[in-house]
Structures are given as C-alpha cells and as structure tokens.
Amino acid sequence: MPLSANASVPEPGASALTPATRALIASLGQPAPARTAFAEARFMHVLDRPLVISGELAWLGGDHLERQVRQPRPELASIAGGKVTLQRAGKRARHFSLSRAPQLQVLLDSFVALLSGDANRLATTFTIRRSGTAAQWQLTLVPRDAHVAGSVASIEVDGAGRQSRCMRVHQANGDLAVDLLGPLAAKMPTAPTRESLQVLCRGGS
Amino acid sequence: MKGRGRGRAALLLVWLLLLAGLGLFVVKRLNVSTDLRSFMPAPTTPDQRLLMEQVGDGPGSRLLLLALREACPAATAPAAAGKKAAGHGSVTRSATVACARDTPSVDARLAALSQGLVGKLQHDPRYSQVLDGSFALGALDSRLLPYRYLLSPTLDTQPLDEAYLADQLRQRLDDLSSPAAGLLQGLLPRDPILEVLKLAEQWAPPKSPQMRDGVWFSKRHEALLLVQTVAPGFDPTAQQQAIDGIRQAFQALPGSAGATLEFSGPGYFSVLVAAQTRQQADWIGRISTVGFIALLLLAYRSISSLLLSALPIASAALAGIAVLTLVFPAVHGITLAFGFTLLGVAQEYPIRVLSHRRAGEDALSSVRALWPLLLTAIASACIAYLAFYASGVNGLKQLAVFTIVGLLVAGFSTRYLLVRLLPVRVRDVADMRWLAKARDLVDRLPRPRWIPALVALAIVLMLVLAPGPFWQNNLAALTPVPPQLLQRDARLREALGAPDVRYLLVLQAPSAQGVLALSERLQPQVDRLIARHAVDALELPSRYLPSVAVQEARQRKLPDRATLQHELAAASKGLPFRAGLFQPFVDDVEAARKLTPLTPQRYAKTPLGQRLAAMLVHRDGHWLGLGTVSGVHDLAALRALGAGSDGRVRLLDLKAASESLVAAYRTRILQALLVATVLLVLTITFALRSLRRAWHVLAPMTLATFLVLAVERMAGIEISLFHLIALILAGGLGLHYALFFERDTGDPAEQRRTLHATLVCVLSALLVFGMLAWASIPVLRAIGLTVSLGVAFHFCLSILMAPHSHASED
Secondary structure, three states: OOOOHHHOOOOOOHHHOOHHHHHHHHHOOOOOOEEEEEEEEEEOOOEOOOEEEEEEEEEOOOOOEEEEEEEOOOEEEEEEOOEEEEEEOOOOOEEEEHHHOHHHHHHHHHHHHHHHOOHHHHHHHEEEEEEEOOOOEEEEEEEOOHHHHOOEEEEEEEEEOOEEEEEEEEEOOOOEEEEEEHHHHHHOOOOOOHHHHHHHHOOOO | OHHHHHHHHHHHHHHHHHHHHHHHHHHHHOOEEOOHHHHOOOOOOHHHHHHHHHOOOOOOOOEEEEEEEEOOOOOOOHHHHHHHHHHHOOOOHHHOOOOOOOHHHHHHHHHHHHHHHHHHHOOOOOEEEEEOOOOOHHHOOHHHHHHHHHHOOHHHHOOOOHHHHHHHHHHHHHHHHOOOHHHHOOOOOOOOOOHHHHHHHHHOOOOOOEEEOOEEEOOOOOEEEEEEEOOOOOOHHHHHHHHHHHHHHHHOOOOHHHEEEEEEOHHHHHHHHHHHHHHHHHHHHHHHHHHHHHHHHHHHOOHHHHHHHHHHHHHHHHHHHHHHHHHOOOEEHHHHHHHHHHHHHHHHHHHHHHHOOOOOOOHHHHHHHHHHHHHHHHHHHHHHHHHHHOOOOHHHHHHHHHHHHHHHHHHHHHHHHHHHHOOOOOOOHHHOHHHHHHHHHHHHOOOOOOHHHHHHHHHHHHHHHOOOOOEOOOHHHHOOOOHHHHHHHHHHHHHHOOOOOOEEEEEEEOOHHHHHHHHHHHHHHHHHHHHOOOEEEEEOHHHOOOOHHHHHHHHHHOOOHHHHHHHHHHHOOOOOEOOOOOHHHHHHHHHHHHOOOOOHHHHOOOHHHHHHHOOEEEEOOEEEEEEEEEEEOOHHHHHHOOOOOOOOEEEEEHHHHHHHHHHHHHHHHHHHHHHHHHHHHHHHHHHHOOHHHHHHHHHHHHHHHHHHHHHHHHOOOOEOHHHHHHHHHHHHHHHHHHHHHHOOOOOHHHHHHHHHHHHHHHHHHHHHHHHHHOOOOHHHHHHHHHHHHHHHHHHHHHHHOOOOOHHHHO
16 A cells, blocks of 8 residues: 555566565564664754664554654654654644655655565665675665655665664755664664764674 | 618618617626625615625635545546536535545545645635645745744743743754654744744634644545635625636646545635526526517517517617616626516517507507507606615616616617518408407406405405515525535534634724724633633634734843843753754844834735734724634623623624615615605506596506515515515516506407407516526526516406406497
C-alpha cells in the first residue's frame, strides 16, 4: 500500500539494485514489533552545540513507529495512520499530519523499509548506493523526489553484518541528525562532534 | 389593391425595423439587477434597515460551505454524479453510501486538493476568506507580522520577562529534538514564543471540525472548506460567478477528477433556486406556447394572423423595458418576471380584434366598432396600475411603468398598426354553427338575482372557516430548497461550526473603535454563555481586531530593546541557541512598540481585514458590529446579552425582520390595490356613464377575485405577494370578460363574436396558467393556480351576472 505520493510512482530504481544490495537490505528485515535503544545528536545551525537525546525506538508493524525519549525530558512521539502525535508530561497531546512534514515521511519510509527488509520500497523512494564490506557496510540513500530532497539531502546508514548501527540524516541546509542504534546508543559522547560520531558509525571507537 | 399590398409590406417592414431598433436599444441599455433588496420596500424599523443591508451582505449569508469527497467508482459514473450534484444539487447515492476505500491515502489526496484549492482562491478578489483548517502564516501578511504582539492577548496576562522567555525557549529546544522540528525551524528566530500560532488558533473558527492531514474533515470523510464571498449572498448572478470560480479552480487541480466538490450555504441556494425556477418555468413555458399557438390556429385558421398578432405583444414588452431602462438605472429581475405575467392581459387585444372580424369587412372598420370598449379596458387597467406607481416601492414603481407602457403600446399598436396588416379576407366566426349553439346555451342560462348574494356569502364563510394563517410572510417558502440539501447544509454547518444565517448580535457605537471596545467588554459575558452551552459559538468583531486602546495597552507592556535583550540573554543562559539567533524577534518587538495601532481601515487590505469588514459596518453616522452566532440552544439567554444596554447590544432575528418587511410590503400592495379599485370604479363608471352598467362590470370582477382568495384559503393555501400579483392579472382579464359581456350591441352575430373572443382568451389563459399550476415550485404554482382559478371564476360570474341579452328576452 503506497503511503505517499512519491512512493506510488512505478519503481524505476528497483531493478537497478544489484543482487548484493538487495540481499543486504533483505537480511536487515526483522519481525514486528522490533525495539531498539537509540541516542540522537542533532547539529543545527540555530544551535551552538548539538542537542542530544536518548530513548527507545519501536517499529510496531506497518507504518506505525514510536519514539520514546527518556533523556533529557520524556516525550513520546508516535507516527501512525499518516498522523504524528507528540506527548509530553503535563502537556496536551499535539497532532499534526505527516503530509506537512515531508522530511519525517522519508525518515519513516527509510526506517520501515530497512526494518522490514523491503528493498523495493526503499528503492522507490531513494536512489541507493552501497559501499564497504559485508562486515562493515554503508548505504547512502538520496530521496528521488526533488521537493523532499530540498529538505533532506541524504541519509547514510552504517551497519555491520545484519545490524544497522547508525543513521545519519543530512538536511539540505547543512543540519545533521545522527542516530546511534542498538548497543552503540550507549556510546554517545557527552559532547559529540560530527567527526567523532562519524568515526563511531564507521565502526571505530 | 396592389398599392395597398405595397403599403402593408412597407408598414410591416417599418414596424419590424422599429422593433429591432428597440431590441438593440434594450440589449445595450438593460441592466438587470437580481439583488432582492432593490425589490423591497423602504425599511422603516432599525431592524428592517439593518436587514436590508444584511440580507445577503451579512457575514453569515456570504459564506459558502464546501465539501470535497472521494468520487465512488462503484456508484454511478463519478463525473455524471458530480455534475448532477453540482448543477441541481440533487444528492447522489454516493453521498450516503460510503465507498469501499483506503482511508489514509484517500484522506491525504483530499487534503492535498483542499490545500490546492485554498492556494488558488486565497488571492482571488472574489473571495474575502478561504479556510480549510490548515494553518497558514499567510493569514497575517508579513508586513503586519510585528502586529502579532498587539493582536494576541498574551501580553494582557504575561510580560515578556526572563521567566516566561526561559520557559518558552526550553520548550522550543524540546520541539527542535522532536519530530515537529521541521515545522518550527523557520519560525524560531523571529517568533520563539510562537505568537503566530496563538493568533492562528484564535482566528480558527470557534468550533473547529476534526483535523486530518492538516485540514478539516467531516465524520463522513469529506474535506471541509469555508469560503466567504465578496458578493452578497442573495445575488444569484454574482454568487453564480463566485461558485463557478471555485469550480474552475477545483477542476484545474491535478487529481480533481477523482473527487467531487459539493456546495452549500445561502449563496449556493439562491443560485440553485433561481436556476430551478427558471428551468421549470422555461419547460412549462415551451409546452404552453405550443398549445397556445395550436389554439389560435384552430380558432382563426390563419398563420399570418397568428404571426402578426404576436407583434403588439412583442412591441409592448420591448417598449416597456426600453422605458424602464430610461427611467431607472437598473431593472429588477422580479419586475420583469411579474411584468411579463401582467402583460398577459395585452394578448387579449389582438384576440378581440381577430374574433370580431366580419366577413368582407376590412379589419380597420371592424376595429372601429370595438375600439371604444377596448380603450375603456386599456385605460382602466392603466389607471389602476398607476396606484402601484404611487406605492413608493421601487420594484412596484418599475412594475407600474412597465405594464402601463406595455398595455398602451399593445393597445394602440393593435388599433392603428395591426389592423392595417391583417389579411382582408377572413372567415367570420359568427357563422360557426357550434358558436351559435354555445351562445344560445349561454343566453338561456338562468341568471337569478340572488347569485351575487349567494357567492358573497360563500366567500365570507370560506374565509372565516379557512384553516391556518392567512398570509405567507416567508418569501423563502415559495422557492424552497430541497430538504436533503437543507439537511446537508445543517450537517456541514454543524461540522464546520459555521454561523447561523438567522441570528446576528448587533453592537452599536458612535465609532468603529467604540464598537470594538463594546465587543471587548461583551466578550467575558459571551464566554460565559458559550461555557453554559446557551450557544455553540458567538464570534465578535474584536476577535479579529482589538480596539486601539487595548493595542496601546499591550504596546506599553512590550519591553524596550535593551530590556528585552537583557531578559533574553538571561533566559537563554545555559541553552545551546546560537548567539544572536533571536535578533529578528528582538527587532519585531522593537518595531511593535512603535507601530501605529491597527485600525479597520488599515487592516482592510489584508485577508483577515476583509473578514473583519464584514462584521463592522458604518451607517448613518454610527457604526455597527455584527456578531455571528452558531448553534443557538437558549435564545432567551442570548437575547439577555442586550439587557440594560439601551439598544447598543441587541439580537437581530433576520427571519422575523424579513417577515415584517414582507408584511410591510404587502400592506403597500394592498393599499395600492385599494386605490386602484377606487380608480377603476371611477373610470368604468365614467366610461360607461351609468352606475348600473358599471355594477354589471365591477361586481362579477370583485366577487370572482374574492372567490379565488376564498377557495385558495379553504384549500389551506397561505396568501403571498405572488398570489396578490396573480390576482391582479386575473382581475385585469376578468375586467375584459365583464366589459365585453356587458356590452349589448343588439346584434346576435356580434354577441357570438364576443363569446368567441372571450372563449379564446379564457382557454389560452387557462392553458398557459393551468400548466403553471402543475409546477412543483410553489411560486410558479401560486401564480398558475391563482390565475387559472381567477379566469374560470371571472368567466362564469361575468356570464351569470351579465344583463339579460335581447336574444333570451325574445
């Protein structure tokens, strides 16, 4: 079921995937629900230093994602049925439509496609480039939709074997969000830099 | 003989050229107004006066409600269904049957269409406000953005101090790490306290429908929009243009083929009803025209006579309109409709001439014998209609000018032009055998003297015993909107929280600022009413623009640049915001401190200012604020808002005001009728130079008129303006019947011709108006039924009450 307009175009890139890339993506698939710890650092031009949060990400099947932030302040964000709901302690829940946040839509697309091992879905939304080795691979996803690419320039996913370790979302305006996933989440430095995180993602220490 | 033929051809040519010239003149000059107001009498009470301005012009009545729905492929062809629903408002099956659908993606598509439509209509000068629920920064144009601190109530309770700023900045930081970051980032430097969002919330309709995919949706998966037109709601032509504009914009959107767009609201209904009425009238008109032609052909067996006899009527109509365009700046559509109806009398003139032709005699000499009587008929009708000119109501004045000019032109062109064109050789109808028998029958009818008394008694009894109210004051009841459309309107109105069209809360003050201040003072009371569920919502003008005093008070609370910078620095201590990030915010606050407060005039150029302009009107040296009301549950509580305000706050019931206006209008018509009756009695008595003869003409006419009234009342029909106009037409026809039946020439053949002419007139009137009586639209039925009954009663009574002719005395 196509969820967004850009996903409903015929799959021009699906056939362009090499068998190895296809196999790699397929091997990442997990049964829903899947949960993983995450730590995120956001480098934004409006901020002097990165914003760091941590918590748990959950894929509940279909296009239903939940992001539970624990640090520094609890917040529950859930994406389901094309709608985003934000809940903070002591505040009224806020809702907005996914269609108003195209950058969130591509994140959802990439995340769900990776977690379900759906190479075709990934290829309809992004052009995909794979590099590295099986033990230390990297996927670079570039949104096909020009409008979306105007806000999300690219997404880099680093992994080892059948595990994604790290997602780096490059905004077109130069902002960067780095998500460390699974065991790597615990290794988020207190004062991260773009460089130190890149090293972490690439499997360095 | 040849010379005469050439003369006839020349005369015909000149006449036709004259008509063509008149036609051209009319087409060039005619300016038809469809605004109901110009047909109404001058208002007398303050409420009526306000109504006259607000009928169609008030904020509520200019609102169009739009619903976008997925076209069901399973139901009837979507395009056809859409066209049908749009053109005639019939609710297709798809309206009630939910499609098997894939909800999220369909909603997303509809939301995209909804937003696309807003984008196209937003800057169209035909619409003052276009809302689909999505928050648009464009609502406040960027030039006015610094005004947000003067427009929003935040500063009333909350100074821009360190504590407040710190709390806000921490929240923004959380926002930046949340999935909503992308929505916010652009706004952050200029508006870290999100004042724009607070204003957007404040300006959203008071009772918003549910949001899906960023726009309003109904429970039935329709994307909902509100469009306020600049054109008044009851001007069908202007509304048609507004609706067409929306439809075109919609159809130009990619993906619009998969969805249907439906309209509701007063403007849409006025378009719909006008179209439906015209459609039915046209349809019936075509059938009865064919019947009318067949009848005349049967009666006179001459195509040329038939064609020629249409010339006086055409001349009458064109001359009538031409004079109207010379005398009045705009001619009202209703005047024309009524006028053409009343002009039906003029069809009698050529018919009389045709029936009274004698064998071997040319039309000119036939008409000479007839002319004095015909002239009496024309003159008395014209003199009677003069009363309408004296009524003082613009619409009725126009009606009088049109019909008087029309009748005179029809009469004189029949007498002096038509008769010179008619073929010389004709069949004398007096020789027809069936006619002789019919005349015989008529002459032998018993004519007891007690008939008038009996009829009068019956009339009185029926009028006394008749059920229900006598008058129909609700003009809308005559052109009703189909019930399923009203249901849909109620449903959409409830979903959108759109205001009622019936009630307005009127605030009055010497100045616009006074109105705004009054509105601000009233707001707490209104809030209490809403909390008590006395009303669902009540929107006051100050919601869109606070008074200058309040704006200045807020301005005084704004910190100066140094203070704000200091507080901001303290508030952002320990937070990672880049230094100098909030400079645009500081600049805006500084700018806001020096702004000249926003006034309605300065505001008027913006979309929201347009919205305000609809709620703030200047009149007679004072200003009125119009509060729109939706969902009235406790009318008494709402009325009580005005208690003790000396009339500065009052609830206007537009329905009651319009009904009182219609009643006032009717009083004018009745007064005019009374004067017309007196004039008629005088004219007829003078023309016939005998009270007794005048009695024979006027008594059957009067009795028949009241008999129609009594029979309709007995049938439970409430009498409206349209019934009165139809009664006047029937009365005009009846006057002819009575005049001609009363005429005693002592010549049996001439008496037969009179019967022939009258029969043709009666049958043609019955044909045309009898057809209308079957119409499903009440206004057409009212006219059709009244004239048909009238013609029948006038005919019967003028025969039964005519003086005994020589034939029967023999």
